[in-house]
Amino acid sequence: MRYTFVKSKPSRSFPEDDAFFCAQSEPDTAEIVIFSGARFKPDHAKAAILIELLNECLGEHIDDQESTSINVLGFARYRNGHDKPSNLVELVRHANTSEKAVAAAREMFAAAGFEVVVCSDQAGRIIDRLVIPKYNAALRFLDEGLASQADMDLTCKLGLGYPDGPIERVVRGGLANHYHASKALFEAYGTSAFAPPRRASVAYRRDKTRG
Amino acid sequence: MGAGIALVAARAGFATVCFDRSGDGLEKAARQSAGFLDKSVARGKLDSAKRDQVLTSMSQTTRIEDLADCDLVIEAVFEDLAAKRELLGRLDAVCAEDTIFASNTSTLSITEIASGSKRPERAVGMHFCLPAQLMKLIEMSPGILTSDDTFKTAWQWTEACGQTPVKTQDKPGFILNALLVPFNNDAIRAVEAGVAEPADIDRAIKAGLGYKMGPLELIDLIGLDTQVRLCEAFYPITLDPRAATPPLLRRMVAAGLLGRKSGRGFFTYEGNSMFGA
Ligand SMILES: NC(=O)c1ccc[n+]([C@@H]2O[C@H](COP(=O)([O-])OP(=O)(O)OC[C@H]3O[C@@H](n4cnc5c(N)ncnc54)[C@H](O)[C@@H]3O)[C@@H](O)[C@H]2O)c1
Numbered sequence: 029m030r031y032t033f034v035k036s037k038p039s040r041s042f043p044e045d046d047a048f049f050c051a052q053s054e055p056d057t058a059e060i061v062i063f064s065g066a067r068f069k070p071d072h073a074k075a076a077i078l079i080e081l082l083n084e085c086l087g088e089h090i091d092d093q094e095s096t097s098i099n100v101l102g103f104a105r106y107r108n109g110h111d112k113p114s115n116l117v118e119l120v121r122h123a124n125t126s127e128k129a130v131a132a133a134r135e136m137f138a139a140a141g142f143e144v145v146v147c148s149d150q151a152g153r154i155i156d157r158l159v160i161p162k163y164n165a166a167l168r169f170l171d172e173g174l175a176s177q178a179d180m181d182l183t184c185k186l187g188l189g190y191p192d193g194p195i196e197r198v199v200r201g202g203l204a205n206h207y208h209a210s211k212a213l214f215e216a217y218g219t220s221a222f223a224p225p226r227r228a229s230v231a232y233r234r235d236k237t238r239g
Numbered sequence: 240m241g242a243g244i245a246l247v248a249a250r251a252g253f254a255t256v257c258f259d260r261s262g263d264g265l266e267k268a269a270r271q272s273a274g275f276l277d278k279s280v281a282r283g284k285l286d287s288a289k290r291d292q293v294l295t296s297m298s299q300t301t302r303i304e305d306l307a308d309c310d311l312v313i314e315a316v317f318e319d320l321a322a323k324r325e326l327l328g329r330l331d332a333v334c335a336e337d338t339i340f341a342s343n344t345s346t347l348s349i350t351e352i353a354s355g356s357k358r359p360e361r362a363v364g365m366h367f368c369l370p371a372q373l374m375k376l377i378e379m380s381p382g383i384l385t386s387d388d389t390f391k392t393a394w395q396w397t398e399a400c401g402q403t404p405v406k407t408q409d410k411p412g413f414i415l416n417a418l419l420v421p422f423n424n425d426a427i428r429a430v431e432a433g434v435a436e437p438a439d440i441d442r443a444i445k446a447g448l449g450y451k452m453g454p455l456e457l458i459d460l461i462g463l464d465t466q467v468r469l470c471e472a473f474y475p476i477t478l479d480p481r482a483a484t485p486p487l488l489r490r491m492v493a494a495g496l497l498g499r500k501s502g503r504g505f506f507t508y509e510g511n512s513m514f515g516a
Contacts, residue, residue: 143446
């Protein structure tokens with residue numbers, strides 16, 4: 029499946045030196061167009077049109093009731109803050125995305141060796157929706173003195189077999205990044221689990237104060 | 240759970256008395272422990288002399304009086320506050336003044352359990368992970384009245400067993416369950432909200448975060464009914480909405496979908512095979 033990128037700024041999912049980005053085809057021969065930051069243009073002739081998402085929903089880019097949206101999907105390659113992008117691509121379909129477009133997008137990413145999952149157009153997709161409340165709880169527990177950071181991280185590694193603990197992970201990815209992701213979900217869902225925790229909020233403000 | 244803990248103690252060379260009110264339960268546990276040790280020998284992880292030594296350092300009893308000489312008693316009876324408090328009261332009458340009482344509770348308060356004893360300063364939380372004989376982690380929690388000396392002695396004992404203790408406050412679920420139970424509920428709610436199919440949720444978590452098991456497969460393994468019980472233990476004391484039983488979980492339990500043990504939960508199982516993942 030040939031694809032091409034339309035980028036207006038560096039992609040969070042596929043940086044310039046990324047093998048998948050480098051393997052793109054010429055625009056005329058591409059069956060899939062991937063919009064990254066650039067304004068999306070519908071194109072019925074393509075097997076699928078993909079829009080790279082950050083913290084926003086696909087619905088911010090397209091109206092799923094319009095017939096031009098039928099081959100459009102959102103996507104994000106999961107990435108913990110500053111960490112390198114993972115091997116996971118979350119494909120976002122809206123209520124009227126065609127099965128053909130989903131299959132084409134899935135095939136393209138799978139052929140490049142990515143693990144592909146499909147989710148509906150809800151804030152936080154799968155991973156952020158699930159991990160942000162957990163990381164927020166861990167940061168709150170740390171403030172409340174439940175345990176030391178080292179003991180909380182060790183507990184998750186030894187007790188649950190995680191490759192890294194929740195606090196070390198958030199700190200490594202950047203507390204200010206965590207603040208933005210958490211805030212976006214808090215605005216979407218309004219539940220306290222997504223409210224940015226103190227440690228993330230102060231890190232964000234500290235960065236701003238220091239410039 | 241108690242049998243696994245007994246193996247940890249006996250393997251470290253401590254004379255270990257296994258006490259249960261049920262003789263049948265004791266016999267079954269002793270057979271399982273011997274089976275585990277035999278497997279360890281077969282896999283070359285243990286020599287047969289050491290196996291024999293571990294087995295001879297373990298004894299079984301249904302008489303609480305046989306715990307009279309123990310320096311440390313680790314309780315792993317039903318997760319029921321009244322049962323645990325009553326047991327500590329009985330142990331008061333049997334054990335020496337300086338015997339340490341440790342509780343393996345997952346969800347109850349150490350301070351509340353310790354209040355069953357007239358010497359709460361000698362009680363401490365010692366939460367092992369299942370299967371205890373394989374998992375190194377122990378969450379150690381002092382209750383409000385636990386003495387420093389008790390905590391230190393119990394901590395050193397876990398290290399002498401080759402375990403890795405971590406210190407947590409006496410709060411619901413300590414670290415592990417306080418993070419895990421709501422996270423697992425969130426995964427159930429994501430299914431219920433139509434975010435993605437269970438298989439996609441689990442694959443995302445494994446590929447994105449490097450977890451060995453997805454949350455829904457883990458709930459199937461723990462048992463959906465057990466997850467309900469955990470929610471029912473945590474929600475009333477924390478009032479954390481994430482700890483409340485997700486409606487879908489309740490419906491699945493009502494439908495008899497209990498996870499691996501019933502052959503179907505979020506996934507379907509046949510023998511050792513898993514379908515739908
Ligand atoms: N199963 C787990 O995953 C797990 C993990 C960590 C901690 N725990 C904790 O371990 C404890 C036991 O859990 P389990 O799953 O092994 O329970 P279980 O029901 O399998 O075993 C409890 C045993 O305690 C015995 N018992 C009950 N009351 C007794 C009494 N008054 N005197 C003597 N024996 C008595 C029962 O006969 C039974 O053999 C609980 O506090 C639980 O929260 C369990």
